[in-house]
């Protein structure tokens with residue numbers, strides 16, 4: 719990204735669904751945060767299930783959740799971009815990870831870039847990123863980023879730091895591929911206010927299930943100028959696609 723020092727920091731919310739302490743998922747998400755932080759200025763709010771997991775069960779409506787989790791949800795809904803990670807439990811995200819996202823207002827993540835990550839015991843479940851996590855965030859109409867990061871137990875030291883060079887390379891690649899999207903797609907605060915007031919209104923009215931009309935959120939969620947984004951992404955010199963002899 720250009721003009722690193724002049725950029726407004728991105729407001730990133732990271733989620734680790736790892737219930738253990740220490741947690742491989744948490745280490746993985748932290749490494750992704752570190753890598754992104756080296757590439758562009760960020761402010762991070764990190765939601766760790768190792769801390770909040772035990773507070774999640776039992777609630778059906780958002781206003782039944784502890785204050786702390788309601789605040790986490792509000793921050794997540796106002797984020798410019800998300801980094802989300804879960805351990806694999808029975809070939810999917812954990813039940814509690816899904817339970818947490820069940821409380822997210824259903825239009826709050828429209829167009830929000832989401833970097834997907836998971837840790838599992840087996841290589842065989844790497845496609846959990848594509849077959850479980852990506853569809854969940856597609857439901858939210860979020861913009862899942864092109865490269866996700868999957869790690870297994872053998873990628874970590876006994877202290878749960880990352881020992882695998884391939885995993886580090888994958889994190890570097892995931893962040894590199896995320897940067898062009900993060901440059902032009904983030905709400906940069908524009909979306910946050912609209913989402914905040916609509917979400918508060920929805921929660922007061924009907925708990926988690928009030929549908930917010932998309933046009934109330936989308937105009938501010940949209941990229942400010944697609945033309946500007948296009949001209950940055952594509953060369954200004956246009957060459958004909960086919961040459962006719």
Ligand SMILES: Cc1cc2nc3c(=O)[nH]c(=O)nc-3n(C[C@H](O)[C@H](O)[C@H](O)COP(=O)(O)O)c2cc1C
Nearest residue numbers: 736738741742743805806807808809837838839840
């Ligand atoms: C209840 C349970 C179910 C699991 N199911 C799977 C599974 O289906 N596939 C897999 O690869 N690993 C599975 N694992 C292993 C964990 O995904 C793996 O150890 C993960 O890295 C743990 O993350 P954490 O350290 O953040 O808790 C399971 C672990 C538990 C406790």
